[in-house]
Amino acid sequence: MRLIKTSCNRRSFLKASALSGGGLMLGFSWLTSCQPATQDALSMPEAWFDINAYLKIGDNGIVTIMSPNPEGGQNIKTSMPMIVAEELDIDWKDVLVEQAPLNTELYTRQFIGGSQAIRRGWESLRMAGATARKMLRQAAAQTWQVPVEDIITEGGILHHKPSGKSAHYGEMAAAAAGLPVPEEVELKDIDDFKIIGTSRKNVDGKKIVTGQPLFGIDTYQEGMLTAMIVHPAAFGMKLKSVDDAGVRSMPGIRDVFTLKVLNEEYERQHFDTCAFLQVVAIVGDSTWEVMNAKKAIDIQWEPFTAYTEERTHYSGTKQTLIIPAGLETTSEHLALMAETAAESPQEVRRDGNPEAAFRNASRVIERTYTAPFLAHNCMEPMNFFAHVTAEKATLKGPLQKAELTEQTLSARLGIPVENIDIQMTRLGGGYGRRSYANWLIEAALISQKMNAPVKLVYTREDDMTGGIYRPMYQATYRAALDADNNLTAIHINAGGIPESPLYANRFPAGAVENYLAESWTVNTNITIGSFRAPRSNFIAGAEQSFLDEVAEAVVKDPIAFRLELLERARTNPVGEDNDYDATRLSGVLELVREKSAWGQEQSNLHRGVAAYFCHNSYVAQVLDLVLEGDQPVVQKVTNAVDCGIVINPDAAANLAEGAVVDGIGNALFGEMTFKEGIPEKNNFHTYRMIRMSEAPKEIDVHFVQNEIDPTGMGEPTFPPVFGALANALYKATGARHYSQPFLGKELNLG
């Protein structure tokens, strides 16, 4: 049992009130408590302290937990209420989970944290459940005139054993609502968990399999118009002229106009990436009519000149981005990366004397890895509903960071933030893409102009060619080996367009005596954004492929080789600033070695291993390939995951399985290329996505059992797959793969 405070710096995270129909309502802050990381709490916007969720206990004993987080597949709408229910000590079958009604007086803030959500929410959700439980016990103690210590709870029932009295929560809920919120509450011991750590089904499962309207794109309102946009055909282009004469008279078309998404003088926030400053809007009665007009419209584009963009980074620092002019082409990108890497890298970390170690090396291994821009390709294309009137804006749709979009929208519409109501629907995939809400602003501006409710929908082509890609990356790894095959130095030179993938303080930093990490970037006018496990999603694969090659060069088993390095990082780390816990990283390697029966080789099985730490979790994977003819088939992927306490194991396994499939797909096929600024792929006939026949036949997920606070699940299993696959492909085919996508055109899988 552990006591925690329910306020922080005199700001309380909880507020109790009576339900109008009888019962208790406890408002709380979904993602904020004092406990987890003070550093985090300090850098959090004030608003996150706001009460943004609540639980209700009706007099019938049914507990309703309002989740403010939009669900995009991370299972947060199920897993996070499980945490509340655990501390409340209620049967899961008596819990209803609802999406919070948004922007009512009290509950104004929503935020999707992806992998961060569980980590941030852990303490605050436990606190909420524990507080309600304590208040119910106090209410029972007062009613029965007995000491509160003697009152125990069990599955939603209050018991006073000495007197034999008992009552269900609903009977005490109204009395509890009249009590002050306790300043301190006790949390359960982990051993006493009954819900956490057991698998519970997706609370929206039935709605999904019966096709209920859950997604933003399903939004409908009486009198609603449909809108689409046309954006420049190429990055580096802007609007020159529009000939809409023929289009205006097409059936069902209401209006055609141009709109400026952001004003030039507007100081951008972190997520205000906007690929195209001006777009053409077409508004009509139905989707098909607007699609037809979109095909018929004649728009001319012209190149723009270079400009700079001021932006306030998430952390509060101001940045100036240089947006170069020009129509960019992929082959030139590759040349530019090679050139910049050689000429102007910036030193980020240095341990020992790497130059000397390389000079004295008896062997040096040097390998360069590259990866292309990637499109997120959420299955639900970008869309948003907007109804903007003179005083007020109501918006509804799939969005990851409403919080950070409100400000931008308010400034652009000239409507105060209090009069902006953004409602969140289920997301048909996010993966980072829906944090950049230029389409939401477009929808609002179109509604404002039309003076009508409007649903803006991107076509797949608009979505795929609309920017906000995963950046393009390159990393060169060098290893110095002495005459005895000891690894004496590592040098990483990594960069990208326009962002570097380097994490200088992650493994193998700390494990090698002499270490140099350098970073560089190249400007572009192609827009980028976060993509499932940003930066890690490339550097993990490069690093893990490279270590595999080094292990081979020193004739060591790849797992044993990594464990040796980690042993050094654990017992006698180099440098002070190492971001990872070497013991936990070793732990997942050991677990995957055991679970995959590593070392018991079978002649037709080609195995690759990788391990990586990101988003506070540790993952190791063994990927097994077989060759059918000369066709590699992924037979099985064994995962060992350390993400602390696992809330909902089957859902967590599902996420890991999905990340594995996604990683294999992107490693093999994922690629967005450009020719003179034009994205060369615009739909799924050219942008190849992994299909069922190419997915692993079997995926096993094993969790490290520990009592560490839970950390991310949606992202950490994604990055290492790239390495595990590359290493297995090498074993199967004898060829190392240095540039993604690995296959695609030449070789198929499955």
Next chain:
Amino acid sequence: MALFNLTINGKKQQVDVGPSTPMLWVLRDHLNLVGTKYGCGIAACGACTIHLEGTATRSCQLPVSAAEGKNITSIEGLSENGDHPVQQAWLEHDVPQCGYCQAGQIMSASALLEANPNPSDAEIENAMDGNICRCGTYTRIKAAIKTAAQVK
């Protein structure tokens, strides 16, 4: 515009749309049956899969004029209470992540089992390869299809 008489989920419906309008948009925009999803519009993702006379069909490629007089089933009409064996198997395996592709997956899977009650792995893959799941739930989809096959 023209009037079209349709039979959707066993119910007669009339819509007034252009003859080239794909059934996907007839369902979504005109009949408020939004379970059928738009993913690509070019028959490359399977999100819009419906049954046309029992056969899995991409509704984004099916003009309303070609659907007249035929029996159309959308996800909303697959079962009365959401208890089709495929739907039940989907729940049992807790297949969905974001869920957006799943209506299309379920429609492809149910048509497959109708035609082939006991498909092999290769037959499942063959029937399902037209349906993209960006969240990567393929292994669960396959397992759920096998479970549903046992029930049927």
